[in-house]
Each structure stands twice: as structure tokens, then as C-alpha cells.
Amino acid sequence: MIRFEQVSVRYEGVGRPTLSGIDLTVPEGELVLVVGPSGVGKSTLLGAVSGLVPHFTGGTLTGRVTVGGRDTRTHKPRELADLVGTVGQDPLAHFVTDTVEDELAYGMESLGLAPDVMRRRVEETLDLLGLAELRDRPIATLSGGQRQRVAIGSVLTPHPKVLVLDEPTSALDPAAAEDVLAVLQRLVHDLGTTVLMAEHRLERVVQYADQVLLLPAPGAAPVMGAPADVMALSPVRPPVVALGRLVGWDPLPLSVRDARRRAVDLRERLADVEPPAREAPADAVVAPLPAPAAARPGFLGRLLGRRPAPAPERPPVLDAAVRIEGLGVRHGRVQALRGVTLSVAPGETVALMGRNGAGKSTLLTTLVGMTGPTTGSVLVGGLHPSRTPPRDMVRRVGLVPQEPRDLLYADTVGAECAAADSDAGAPAGSCRALVSELLPGVPDDVHPRDLSEGQRLALALALVLTARPPLLLLDEPTRGLDYAAKARLVGVLRRLAGAGHAIILATHDVELAAELAHRVVILADGEVVADGPTREVVVSSPAFAPQTAKILAPRQWLTVGQVRTALEASAPGGPAA
Amino acid sequence: MTRSTGAARLRPALRAPEATRGNALPAGAWWLWALGLATAASRTTNPLLLGLLVGVAGYVVAARRTDAPWARSYGAFIRIGLFVIAVRLVFSVFLGSPVPGTHPLFTLPEVPLPDWAQGVRIGGRVTAEQLVFALYDGAKLATLLICVGAANSLANPARLLKSLPGALYEVGVAVVVAMTFAPNMVADVARLRTARRLRGRPTGGIGAVLQIGLPVLEGALERSVAVAASMDARGYGRTAQVPPAVRRTTHVLTLGGLLGVCAGTYGLLAAQGAVHGLPLLLVGLAAAMAGLGLGGRRSVRTRYRPDRWGVRAWLVAASGVAVAAAMIWAGATDPDALRPGVVPLTAPVLPLWPAAAVLVGLLPAAVAPVPSSPSDSKELA
Numbered sequence: 001m002i003r004f005e006q007v008s009v010r011y012e013g014v015g016r017p018t019l020s021g022i023d024l025t026v027p028e029g030e031l032v033l034v035v036g037p038s039g040v041g042k043s044t045l046l047g048a049v050s051g052l053v054p055h056f057t058g059g060t061l062t063g064r065v066t067v068g069g070r071d072t073r074t075h076k077p078r079e080l081a082d083l084v085g086t087v088g089q090d091p092l093a094h095f096v097t098d099t100v101e102d103e104l105a106y107g108m109e110s111l112g113l114a115p116d117v118m119r120r121r122v123e124e125t126l127d128l129l130g131l132a133e134l135r136d137r138p139i140a141t142l143s144g145g146q147r148q149r150v151a152i153g154s155v156l157t158p159h160p161k162v163l164v165l166d167e168p169t170s171a172l173d174p175a176a177a178e179d180v181l182a183v184l185q186r187l188v189h190d191l192g193t194t195v196l197m198a199e200h201r202l203e204r205v206v207q208y209a210d211q212v213l214l215l216p217a218p219g220a221a222p223v224m225g226a227p228a229d230v231m232a233l234s235p236v237r238p239p240v241v242a243l244g245r246l247v248g249w250d251p252l253p254l255s256v257r258d259a260r261r262r263a264v265d266l267r268e269r270l271a272d273v274e275p276p277a278r279e280a281p282a283d284a285v286v287a288p289l290p291a292p293a294a295a296r297p298g299f300l301g302r303l304l305g306r307r308p309a310p311a312p313e314r315p316p317v318l319d320a321a322v323r324i325e326g327l328g329v330r331h332g333r334v335q336a337l338r339g340v341t342l343s344v345a346p347g348e349t350v351a352l353m354g355r356n357g358a359g360k361s362t363l364l365t366t367l368v369g370m371t372g373p374t375t376g377s378v379l380v381g382g383l384h385p386s387r388t389p390p391r392d393m394v395r396r397v398g399l400v401p402q403e404p405r406d407l408l409y410a411d412t413v414g415a416e417c418a419a420a421d422s423d424a425g426a427p428a429g430s431c432r433a434l435v436s437e438l439l440p441g442v443p444d445d446v447h448p449r450d451l452s453e454g455q456r457l458a459l460a461l462a463l464v465l466t467a468r469p470p471l472l473l474l475d476e477p478t479r480g481l482d483y484a485a486k487a488r489l490v491g492v493l494r495r496l497a498g499a500g501h502a503i504i505l506a507t508h509d510v511e512l513a514a515e516l517a518h519r520v521v522i523l524a525d526g527e528v529v530a531d532g533p534t535r536e537v538v539v540s541s542p543a544f545a546p547q548t549a550k551i552l553a554p555r556q557w558l559t560v561g562q563v564r565t566a567l568e569a570s571a572p573g574g575p576a577a
Numbered sequence: 578m579t580r581s582t583g584a585a586r587l588r589p590a591l592r593a594p595e596a597t598r599g600n601a602l603p604a605g606a607w608w609l610w611a612l613g614l615a616t617a618a619s620r621t622t623n624p625l626l627l628g629l630l631v632g633v634a635g636y637v638v639a640a641r642r643t644d645a646p647w648a649r650s651y652g653a654f655i656r657i658g659l660f661v662i663a664v665r666l667v668f669s670v671f672l673g674s675p676v677p678g679t680h681p682l683f684t685l686p687e688v689p690l691p692d693w694a695q696g697v698r699i700g701g702r703v704t705a706e707q708l709v710f711a712l713y714d715g716a717k718l719a720t721l722l723i724c725v726g727a728a729n730s731l732a733n734p735a736r737l738l739k740s741l742p743g744a745l746y747e748v749g750v751a752v753v754v755a756m757t758f759a760p761n762m763v764a765d766v767a768r769l770r771t772a773r774r775l776r777g778r779p780t781g782g783i784g785a786v787l788q789i790g791l792p793v794l795e796g797a798l799e800r801s802v803a804v805a806a807s808m809d810a811r812g813y814g815r816t817a818q819v820p821p822a823v824r825r826t827t828h829v830l831t832l833g834g835l836l837g838v839c840a841g842t843y844g845l846l847a848a849q850g851a852v853h854g855l856p857l858l859l860v861g862l863a864a865a866m867a868g869l870g871l872g873g874r875r876s877v878r879t880r881y882r883p884d885r886w887g888v889r890a891w892l893v894a895a896s897g898v899a900v901a902a903a904m905i906w907a908g909a910t911d912p913d914a915l916r917p918g919v920v921p922l923t924a925p926v927l928p929l930w931p932a933a934a935v936l937v938g939l940l941p942a943a944v945a946p947v948p949s950s951p952s953d954s955k956e957l958a
Contacts, residue, residue: 056806081812093803096754096811098646098735101598105881110812112877119882136598138645155811370771394777406772409788423777463776 001162001194002026002049007063009044009053018044020219022063026211028161029192031184033205033227035236036215038452038482042198043089045215046164049196050086051077068161082111085155086164089480091147091171100142100150101126101135107158118157125153128183143357145176152180156187163187165197169204170479173355173508174543177204184208200482203238203511203547206231207255228252236483239511239547242560246567256550263551266563273566275557278518278534281347284500286470288381288395289426321346321471321502322367326376329362329526336362337526340376344502346470349493351513351534352506353544354523360506361402363523364473367504368399381470394424398464399473400457405448407460413451414444416463424467434462438492454485461492471502478509490515514538514546514558534558593889596643596946603884604732605740606894607941611728613897614938617904618720621915622713625927626935627720633938634727640942642730654726658719665715670703674711677920678704710919739883743873747814754804758797765793817877824875831868837861889944896940903934 004024010017018041026032034042047053051072054061065072068083085107088094097103104125108118126132129149134142139150148171155163163184169177185208187193199205206212212230214223223230228251231241240259244252247266253259322344329337337359344350352360365371366378369385378385381396388396401407410416417431424431435442438458442451448459457477464472474493478486486509493516497503507513513520513534520537522530522544530537535556539549548557557563594600611634618630635651642648670685685700738749769789779785808814841858884890907930908915914928 050810052806052810056802056809077806077810078812078815081810081815084810086807086810088803088807090803093800094807096750096804096808096813098733102735102881107811109878109881110815112815112817112879115879115881118879122881140646141644158812365771368775370774390774390779391777394775399775401772401775403768406768406792407776409792420776467777 001028001030001068002196003064003066004048005064005066007048007061007065009041009048009059009061011057011059016219018059018218019048022222024213024222024224026194026196028194029188030210031188031195031197031208032211032213032224033202033209034196034198034213034215035202035206035230035234036482037217037236037484038200038454038480040215040218040220042215043166046086046166046196046198048072049162049164050084051075051080052086078110081107081160082158083160084162084164085158085160087148087151087155087166087168089166089170091144091151094151094154095139095147098138098140099135100131100137100139103139103150103154104131104157107154111158113158121157121159125157128156128186129153130179145172145356148172149176149180152183159191160193162194162196165195165199167199167480168197169199169201171356171476171508173353174204174510175355177201177508181205181208200236200480201238201509202236202483203240206238206241227254239560240551243548243551243563246560246564256547259547259551267552267555269570270552270555270557270563270566273570275535275555276562276565281345281349281518282498282500283347284498285346286468286500288470289424289468320344320379321348321381322504323379324376327363327366327373327378328375329359329366329371330374331362335526337366340523340526340528342521342528342531344471344504346502347497347500348519349497349503349505349517350519350521351517352504352521352523353508353510353513354529358523359526360523361475362526364399364475364504364506367471367473368397369393391423394464394467394469396469397471397473398467398469400460400464400475400477402475402479404457404460407463408448408456411447412445413442413448413459416448416459417444417466420463420466426466426468431462431466434465435459438462452485453480454482454488457481457485457489458492465496470500471504472496474503474505474507476507477505478507478512486512510538510544510546511559513544514549515561520544593944594946596948598882600887600889600946601736601884602732602890602893602945603740603886604734604737605884606886606890607732608728608737609894610897610938610941611724611731613894613899613901614727615721615724616901617935617938618717618724620901620904620908621931622717623915623917623925623928624713624716625925626915626931627716629927629932629935630720630938631723633935634724636939637942637945638727638730641945641948643948645733647733648730651726651730654723654729657726658722661719661722662712662715665711665718666708669707669711671699673698673701673703674707676704676707676710678706679920680705680922682708706919706922709922713917713919736884739880742869743876743878744869746876746878750808750813754801754808758801761800762793762797765796769793815877816875819875823871827868827871827875829868830864830871834861834863834865834868837864889946892944893941896937900935900938903937904931907931907934 002025004022007022008017008020022045034045036042044053047057048061048065049067049072053059055076061073067080070080070083072080095103096106101122104122105118108121126135129152131146131149131153134146139147142150148168152165152168169180172180181204184195184197188195197205206227209227211224212227214230214234216223216233216235223233231237231252231254232245237245240254240256241252244259244262249262253262320343322342324340324342327337327340328335340363352363354360362371366373367380367385369388369390372386383392383396385393385397408416410419413435414432417435418428420431421428438461439455442455448456451459477489481489490512493503505512505516517534519532520530520534521528522537535558538544538546538558539553539556545553546558548559548563552563614630614634618627621627638651642651682703682705684702687701688699690697690699735753738746738753741749766789769792770785773785773789837857838861841854841861844854844857847854904915907928911928914926915931917923917925
């Protein structure tokens with residue numbers, strides 16, 4: 001269905017080609033998963049199928065790409081529209097119309113399908129993706145998961161033979177992701193659609209793939225084969241595969257179900273080993289930077305007779321970094337949070353989970369003071385965030401937003417660091433030191449836009465940490481990160497927690513929560529529905545349990561790392577193969 | 578069949594149903610209704626009638642608008658209307674007015690102007706008559722604007738596009754996508770301002786605007802490229818093969834038609850060409866229309882669920898047209914009631930029949946489908 005013949009792509013001003021020597025054939029009706037570390041050209045490969053590379057992105061494509069017999073050199077993307085459906089990484093940039101139903105119909109209108117056919121397909125697609133309730137809603141009012149489903153639906157309605165998806169489940173909560181994947185599988189099985197998909201969250205998708213296309217390194221030759229074979233070579237792998245490789249299962253299991261069948265003896269070997277409890281929160285306390293001497297009032301201030309306000313008395317150090325009592329927040333008519341009570345101790349890591357739109361982001365913005373509480377009270381380090389000026393708040397709490405790029409204004413990393421130092425009133429060079437620690441090998445003169453997703457996150461984290469806030473908030477930090485970047489992030493956050501930072505993560509990534517969190521708080525409809533130690537909350541929940549826990553249930557093992565340590569301890573000669 | 582069961586059946590049929598996509602009123606119906614009210618407003622300067630028109634439009638908007646983003650524009654239009662009145666009054670005070678008046682209110686210092694600027698005045702005497710005249714005039718303009726605002730908030734502007742001829746549709750989509758640019762940029766500014774707060778910087782001030790400006794423009798540019806890519810990948814701009822003869826005919830008809838329209842208009846406006854002007858204009862219009870129709874053949878687009886003109890749509894449109902017709906008729910028979918005297922000053926009276934006719938414009942508040950309550954917008958956050 002899709003053929004790449006000796007394809008290379010090179011962008012203007014980039015030293016080496018982004019893709020080179022790609023030679024592959026994707027047969028009809030297969031679900032092919034494209035995997036590889038960040039920045040190896042997965043998006044470029046996908047764009048070449050829909051013709052957007054090079055017709056839209058520029059760059060030079062040599063070789064030949066044919067889709068269903070049509071050469072993308074002679075066919076523009078619009079002439080492939082009946083054959084290829086494409087959904088990019090950001091669903092918002094995908095929408096042309098403003099209501100759900102019109103959006104589903106747009107592609108078919110462009111192709112000139114008959115009105116009764118359009119109507120039937122829209123109804124089918126609304127049911128297929130569970131969008132029937134939302135059909136008249138303006139797209140601007142949908143949540144992230146709903147938008148992703150509408151975007152997929154909008155390319156499904158013209159019944160393309162090939163579907164190209166770039167990270168379709170990254171922004172979704174586990175349940176919504178499963179819905180989307182179930183739909184894709186149905187398309188492959190029932191309609192014979194060919195699906196080409198790139199995804200970092202392999203634990204969600206690898207079991208559905210018929211073949212895996214691995215791009216091991218930039219410019220390296222791709223490897224394509226059965227998922228189990230390719231996973232054995234892959235530098236990126238989900239926990240279930242990592243566990244299989246650790247124990248030496250062959251062929252490698254790809255789904256929890258396969259692994260559970262193979263894990264009978266592993267469960268026996270681990271029967272008398274107690275899963276390690278998460279080490280207690282560190283006893284350290286982070287002292288925030290002292291407030292800089294109050295700035296002298298400017299000329300205008302003196303003219304108006306403003307005097308520098310007397311320095312506020314230092315609030316007493318409290319036992320909890322965060323104390324929330326009966327918090328309620330309303331946005332217009334929407335009750336985003338309702339009766340939330342929560343406290344977080346210094347050194348503790350809390351994962352905030354729950355479906356899209358459950359109120360996780362609202363809770364984080366309330367903690368930094370961007371949203372004021374409607375009822376109840378919020379205390380961060382003894383201060384009311386919404387009533388404290390931002391300059392003082394940065395020294396109490398730092399938030400890394402979902403899109404770390406929002407925090408970056410300057411045009412070089414060095415300028416960004418200097419600005420962060422002066423914002424926080426920190427001694428010059430303290431931000432640069434953090435950047436070197438979190439992001440080794442990035443020179444000062446790089447433009448933040450040229451960094452990879454993971455590097456940008458690390459830079460934003462360094463900027464936020466410059467003020468040494470005792471409380472650190474991260475909103476969906478692993479979106480778009482590959483496993484290596486994620487492992488680095490886990491290491492960094494562990495060290496910070498060890499130094500006494502309280503950390504709150506809002507995330508859909510159950511594996512991240514299992515690796516890091518002392519406690520998991522689950523929100524639903526703006527209320528706390530579960531709050532307890534990670535092991536207890538996560539293992540008992542089918543949606544939020546990490547793969548290792550599912551494989552080794554009912555024992556409460558959470559991560560591959562825990563199992564490895566236990567095996568090494570029980571068999572000093574190393575893991576038995 | 579007895580009468581009572583007939584009446585029992587009639588009653589639910591008369592109640593306005595809940596709005597769904599299937600019974601949505603065509604955007605054109607709302608625009609006809611609003612333009613009817615606007616035409617009526619343009620025929621009168623009676624402040625009582627104008628107030629009544631604004632009230633009618635406002636009541637219908639309050640009763641039938643949805644929760645959608647475009648429905649929130651009504652307040653903005655009212656504010657623009659008030660601004661127009663204020664500007665009109667200020668100009669009248671400072672620049673004077675040709676309206677003769679006998680009730681001086683106060684006198685501003687007059688700026689002496691050279692001889693060649695005769696007829697222009699800055700400052701000077703301000704009379705009650707000229708203020709009342711300016712107020713009436715401004716109110717008329719404001720009412721026109723508010724009527725347009727009502728249509729804008731009752732009908733989704735994008736759906737109006739569906740009524741464009743096929744040849745123009747793609748241009749229309751481009752315009753609408755461009756228009757969504759503004760709200761997206763506003764959202765970007767809000768997001769970046771909160772991000773500034775996260776870095777401990779004040780969110781106001783000129784410095785903030787300058788620092789945010791570049792990322793906002795960058796983001797807007799990136800998004801528009803992404804939307805263009807998405808539109809292209811989804812078949813925007815696909816054309817069908819048409820025989821060269823048809824294509825040439827299209828060009829000839831469209832160009833010739835437009836030339837005819839220009840020449841005809843010139844003829845109509847010029848003093849002596851009026852005899853040829855009208856027929857030329859009509860022929861030109863017809864040719865241009867035929868050209869557009871033929872040009873539509875190059876477009877392969879079809880329409881998904883175009884709005885249907887049902888009884889309710891006709892009633893809504895007719896109510897607007899009726900208001901306009903009644904006001905035009907009243908203007909011909911009783912001009913004094915519609916244009917209350919300014920010199921000498923008289924208190925305006927509410928003419929009974931035109932006022933009753935304006936109330937016909939309330940019909941949509943009874944017959945248009947009721948938008949569903951916004952109970953399901955919980956996931957907004």
C-alpha cells in the first residue's frame with residue numbers, strides 16, 4: 001500500500017539528512033507502529049506518506065514514495081486526500097470548522113461525496129468514536145481527549161485507505177486512549193485500513209501493532225519486522241518488554257496478557273520477597289531564596305509618593321508544603337473543583353491523576369495563584385497564592401506548564417538563564433549551573449526552539465528551579481518524551497524530592513506515577529475520589545495500574561526496577577536467563 | 578375527530594421545539610430578519626421607535642441565543658452602538674451643525690478660521706436643537722449596528738458560508754479561518770501572560786506586551802501554517818476537470834458580466850445615461866451570476882446537511898420583512914410621526930400603528946427552536 005524507495009529527506013540548513021536510504025513496503029490492512037527516540041525523523045516519515053513532506057514543509061526529498069500507486073511527487077496532498085487521512089500532533093491545529101458535526105463532514109465535502117453518504121458516515125463515525133453527545137458542540141469547548149477523537153473522526157469519514165497518526169494517544173487519559181486504540185483496531189480488522197502511527201507511549205500501543213518500524217538513530221537504516229523481534233533490538237521499550245528481557249522470556253511478550261501467562265514461575269520466585277515499600281519522603285527541607293531587598297520605587301513611584309512597602313514578616317515554617325481545605329473553584333457556570341482537601345509534606349511526591357477535564361490543571365493553577373479559590377482555602381508555604389504578588393510566589397512554588405515553550409521568551413539559552421536569575425533574585429549563574437546539571441552539553445547560544453521536547457522541558461524546569469521553590473508542580477511532563485528522556489526526568493525529580501522539594505505531578509502516565517510518586521490522588525469531576533500510597537491506589541485500579549503491577553498482581557510490584565533489584569538480591573549471580 | 582382533540586394536537590405543534598442540527602434555522606433567515614429590522618430603523622429617527630426596535634432585537638437574542646463563542650458578540654455590538662452615539666454628540670458640540678436653533682445651551686470659545694475655510698466652524702454656540710438632532714441621528718446608526726449584532730449572535734457566521742455559490746466557497750473558508758485568528762491570538766496572549774506570572778514577572782505594562790508580542794505572532798504564524806497543511810491534506814482546493822470550452826465561457830461570462838455591472842452603474846448615476854443604465858446593469862448581473870454558476874462546476878464540493886427553509890424559517894424571515902415593509906409604508910403616509918420635528922423642538926410621540934408593526938419582529942422569540950440548556954458544558958475546564 002505504501003512504498004518507500006531509497007527515500008532521503010534533507011531540510012535546508014541542517015547538516016545531515018533527516019531521513020536517509022529508507023526502503024520499505026507497508027502491505028494493505030496492517031497496523032504499523034513507528035518507534036524510535038525523539039528527533040530521528042518519525043514525523044518526517046509520516047509527513048512523506050501524506051505528501052505534506054516536501055510539498056508543505058519544504059526540504060528536498062529524493063527517491064520515491066508511492067501510496068496506493070500514486071507518486072507523492074506528482075500528487076499534491078489534496079490529491080491524496082481521498083486515500084490518506086492525516087492527524088498531526090496538535091489536534092487544535094487540525095480543525096477547519098467550528099462544530100463537531102461540521103468538522104466530521106468537512107473532508108467529505110471537499111471530496112464531493114453525495115449528501116446521503118455523508119450523513120450516514122457522520123452518524124456511523126459519531127457512534128464509533130462515542131461523540132454522539134457532542135455533535136452540536138463548538139470545538140472550542142471540548143476537552144483534550146474529545147478533541148483528539150474529533151480529529152481522528154474527521155479523517156475517518158472519507159474512508160481513507162491509509163491512516164497516518166502522529167502520537168494519537170499522548171494527550172489522552174488511559175481510558176480515552178484505549179477507546180481510540182480500540183477504534184483503530186476495528187478499522188484495521190473490519191475495513192482493512194492501513195494504519196501508520198508514531199507513538200512514544202509504547203506500553204499502550206505495541207500490542208496492537210502488526211509490524212514495528214524502528215528508526216534506531218538519526219540517519220540510521222530502519223528496521224522493520226514483527227513487534228516481538230524488533231522490540232528485542234529497540235532502544236525504546238515499554239515495561240512489559242523490559243520485564244520480558246530482564247527475565248529472558250522468548251519470544252518477548254507484548255501484552256500484559258501474554259506476560260501474565262509466562263509469569264507463573266516469576267511470581268513463584270518472587271513469592272517470598274516482599275515488594276519494597278517506597279522509601280519515606282526525605283527529611284530535608286528546601287529553604288526558599290531570601291526575598292531580594294525591595295526595589296527602590298521608580299521615578300514615577302517617587303513622583304506619586306509611593307514608599308517601598310515594609311518587608312512582610314517571614315511566615316513561620318509549616319510542616320506541610322501545601323495545605324488545601326475544602327477548595328472549590330468555579331469557571332463561569334462550570335464547577336471545576338469541589339470540596340478538595342489535600343496536604344503535601346516537604347519531600348513528598350504526589351501524582352494527580354484522573355480523566356481529561358477532571359480538574360487536575362485547575363488544581364495546579366490554583367496552587368500558583370492564577371486561579372482564586374471560590375470557596376475554601378489554599379496555603380502554599382503559609383501564603384495564600386492568589387493574594388501574593390508573583391515575585392514572591394516564585395520563591396514558594398514553581399509550575400512547569402503543559403507546554404514548556406510558554407515559559408521561554410529569550411532567543412538564546414544564556415539570555416533565558418540570565419533573565420531567570422534576575423526574576424528570582426538569585427545570584428548570577430545559578431540558573432546556568434542548573435541547566436548544565438539537567439541538560440549537559442547544551443551551549444549558551446542555542447535557540448530554545450531548536451531544542452528537543454525533552455531538552456525544552458529540562459530548560460523550563462531549570463528556570464523554575466532557579467528560585468528554589470520548596471513546591472514544584474509539573475503539568476503532564478512526559479508528553480512527547482521518549483523513554484530515555486523520561487528516565488532522565490525521573491532521575492532529576494527523584495534527586496529533587498530527596499533534597500526536600502515537594503512535587504505534584506498531574507499526569508496520565510501511570511508508569512511515571514509508579515516510578516516516582518509516594519502518593520496518588522485521583523480526581524473525578526472536580527472531587528478527590530482516591531488518596532493514598534501509590535501501591536494501594538494504583539494496583540487496585542484497572543485503568544491506573546502500571547504494566548508490571550498488572551503482570552505480577554496480586555503482589556504489589558510497581559516497576560521493572562523493583563523486580564530487577566529483588567531478583568539480583570535473591571540470585572547473586574545475576575538474573576537467571 | 579372532535580374539536581377538542583384537534584386543539585390538543587395543535588398545541589404541542591405550536592410550541593417551539595428544542596433546537597437541534599436538524600431543525601436549526603438557516604443563517605439566512607436570521608440575517609433577513611435582522612436586516613428587516615435594520616431597514617426599519619433606517620427609515621425613522623423617532624427615538625421611541627428606535628428604542629422599541631432595539632428592545633425587540635434584544636429580547637429575541639436573549640430568548641434564542643446559544644452558548645457558543647460567536648453568540649457572545651451581542652454585548653460588544655451594544656457597546657459599539659453607544660460609542661457611535663457619543664462620537665456623534667461630541668462632533669456636533671465641537672464642529673457645530675447646520676441645524677438652525679433658537680435654544681442656545683452654552684457657547685464654546687470659537688476658533689477663528691481663515692476666509693477660505695468658510696462653512697467650517699470649530700467651537701461656538703451649541704443649541705438644544707442641534708444636540709437633539711445629533712442624538713436622533715446617532716441613535717439611528719446605533720440601532721442599525723445592534724440589529725446586525727443580533728444576527729451575528731443568533732446565526733453562526735460560518736454557516737452563512739454554506740449559502741455561498743460553489744465558486745466562492747473556498748474564498749469564504751479562507752476568510753473564516755482568518756477570522757478565527759483573532760480569538761486564537763487572544764487566547765495565546767492570556768496563556769503567555771499566565772506563563773509570565775509563573776516566572777514571577779508582572780503581567781501588565783508595556784514591557785510585558787513587548788515581550789509577549791513576538792511569541793504570540795510566532796505562535797499565530799505556526800498555527801496558520803499548520804491549519805493550511807491540515808486543510809490541504811483534507812482536500813481543500815481540489816478541482817474537477819472541466820472541458821476548456823466551459824472554462825473559457827466562464828471567464829467570458831464573469832468578466833463581461835462585471836464590466837456590464839460597472840457600465841450600468843455608471844449609466845444610472847450619470848445624468849443622461851439612465852435609459853441604458855438599468856438594462857445594462859441587469860444584463861451584467863445575469864451574466865456574472867451565470868459565470869459564477871458555471872465556475873461552480875470546477876469545484877467538486879458537496880454540502881453536508883444544508884439548512885432547510887421550513888415554516889419556522891419563513892416565519893422568522895417574513896417577520897423581519899414585514900417590519901421593514903410596514904415602516905416604509907408608514908414613512909410614505911405619515912412622515913411626521915417617524916421623523917419628529919427638531920426645529921421647533923417637539924416631544925416625540927409614539928405612532929400607534931408603526932409601533933404595533935415593530936412588535937411583529939418579536940415573532941422569532943416564539944417560533945424559533947429553543948436552544949438546549951448548557952448543562953452538558955461541564956468539560957469546559
